Amino acid sequence: MTVFILVAGAFTGPYVWRDTAARLTAEGAEVRTVALTGLGGGPGGPAGAVDLETHIADVLAVIDSVAAEPGREIVLVGHDYGIHPVYGAADRRAGVIARIVHLDAGMVQDGVPALAAVPDRLLREEAAELAVVSGGGGAGGELPPPTREAWSRWGSTADLTEAALEGLTALAAPQPLGTLLQPLRLTGAVAAVPVTGVLCTGNGPGVEMLQIMVDVGDPALRALADAGVAFLELPTGHWPMLSRPTELAKALTEAASGGGRRLTPPGAAHRPAHLRPFLLDVPERPRERTGNTDLHLPDGPGPHPAVVFVHGGPVPAGARPTPRDWPTLTGYARLVAGEGAVGVTLDHRLHAVTEYGQAAADVARAVERVRADPRVDADRVALWFFSGGGPIMADWLTQPPPWLRCVAANYPILAPLPSWGLADSRFHPVRALSDAGDLPLVLVRAGRESAEIAATVEEFVAEAARRAVDVEIVDVPEGRHGFETLDPTDAAREAVRRAVAAVLARLSG
Structure with missing residues (x-):
């Protein structure tokens, strides 16, 4: 018995x-x-x-x-x-x-x-x-x-x-x-x-x-x-x-x-989901690396608008390749570069949920480095957050600078999760919406998201509606967290194109 x-x-x-x-x-x-x-x-x-x-x-x-x-x-x-x-x-x-x-x-x-x-x-x-x-x-x-x-x-x-x-x-x-x-x-x-x-x-x-x-x-x-x-x-x-x-x-x-x-241990027989190919076949673009930041460059001298892609986490410090080389991030960066914007990938130091402060500082420094580049139009920048990078959004929703034309997020965490113990942290995008003003937002939702993350997204959407914040929602009904490499369906491809078009439209003025 x-x-x-x-x-x-x-x-x-x-x-x-x-x-x-x-x-x-x-x-x-x-x-x-x-x-x-x-x-x-x-x-x-x-x-x-x-x-x-x-x-x-x-x-x-x-x-x-x-x-x-x-x-x-x-x-x-x-x-x-x-x-x-x-x-x-x-x-x-x-x-x-x-x-x-x-x-x-x-x-x-x-x-x-x-x-x-x-x-x-x-x-x-x-x-x-x-x-x-x-x-x-x-x-x-x-x-x-x-x-x-x-x-x-x-x-x-x-x-x-x-x-x-x-x-x-x-x-x-x-x-x-x-x-x-x-x-x-x-x-x-x-x-x-x-x-x-x-x-x-x-x-x-x-x-x-x-x-x-x-x-x-x-x-x-x-x-x-x-x-x-x-x-x-x-x-x-x-x-x-x-x-x-x-x-x-x-x-x-x-x-x-x-x-x-x-769980499947890493090995030759298992290709990690985040290292599988991007769901769109995007041509290579000229790429320059400075410090923790890579620029994927469009044609012409510029100045061009820029989209800065902020990876999620936590990611262990010893992870290789580092996030700026992951197919999802490089895929999006090449995609926007092909449409005339500088695509920026970067590495930040979110190695544990207690390290949002240093990760946010890394992102802020990278953004200023990008804006100082003569090929970038410093007055036309968008930030695009992924997964566990979502809480860093809060810093940019709080009284956003005029040069920040759009903030986007894919399957993001939009409030500290219960198991993190960070309920009183400043990294709480739902609360930061009260100071977002008329900053346009683009939110890509995965229909098969985990319950704990989906709850934060629902809370964010409800708060945005209450405050009449401009949020364009792009749904991927059958998509999972990280759908760009997990679920290469036609619907997912269309969602990526739609989200990119929405962000670039807000940089065109």
Whole structure:
């Protein structure tokens, strides 16, 4: 018999699993929920000197009670913070664990505390300050549970009903600081245990986006691809046991049987999506490289209008080729150069979501370098953003300069994603629309976009309509994120031509 041992995340206890556990039981599985010390009893549970080792011991106690009965196949499920005590316990009982399931939980590392995985920087700082007040290591200290309005700082609340959110708030308990601050210690034995990740696509990337990140060289995800980790998706927010209990039960059952999709490691037999040919056969153009910037030049001395193409990310620092040589960027640059505008590709240093500041500075410097070139008409410039480069748009939507004639974006991220912890960042294009004035915008939407990114685009479009901002939308109904190399259909080709024509039209005056 399969026995699911379910470990809840920060501030929560066994009660969150009620509906999912009932469905798993109805399907013939056995379910045990772990009451983590200081959390399992709800509000007012004793914190004392509770740390991560305390919670590992809690999980070990349940594992040992199950393992004492013959014929049990143990599947350990960790949600959110819960993955840390799950790994600590599995490392010490690797021989009796059939599988570990990460339920919308990040990766863990030996010697790294759970606090490092908290997405919101301000929350990490708050916990660190509380630890100092309570005596350095956080012994006896507690992090207060979120208010009803603050749960989104810990993960997307998508699909939670008002009643579920109220219940989550009412039953939440303070999180003992020691559980977040004590480093996880692993011997390495847990590496032998099969792993499945259940991705909540309303809160973070899905499998296709992970594959893109593997392809561009993300070392942590490359390791997951090499290890054959399986992945399943749930189209909901960070608390699927409350928002989609039936679907979660089915996903856990499939995970226990080894189901799911696996990432493809880079290799000779796999051509990364971002390095496949551009969907249009565009002739080469004269190309000049200066610093981090390439100019794809039209015919004639100029001055010509310019379109600056800003790649997405994060892209690992060691990725080769660098983005300015990727077929999508060079394809667009050649395309506009053939129509009489300078096409600009560049590299910026968005190597992690915490590095938008330096990436934005790289883009700003590149734009000024382009405008200073005598072959460029400094008063006729457009910026075109892609994917994770979208948040950088915010700087240019905020009181745009008169020489900026248009801003375009393809399958962009237009607000910080819930898993980034950057809700208060300046890199928030939706909010920046209030200062965009009459700047024309061109938005290319991928119909098969991931749920988390599509939500930011919908929010942006709604805000633009509310503020009567000039947005021309070009839809690619069957297109995926990065459709220019993934989906070379006639409809996609027409969408590219239409988008280019829309941008160039705004540079013609």
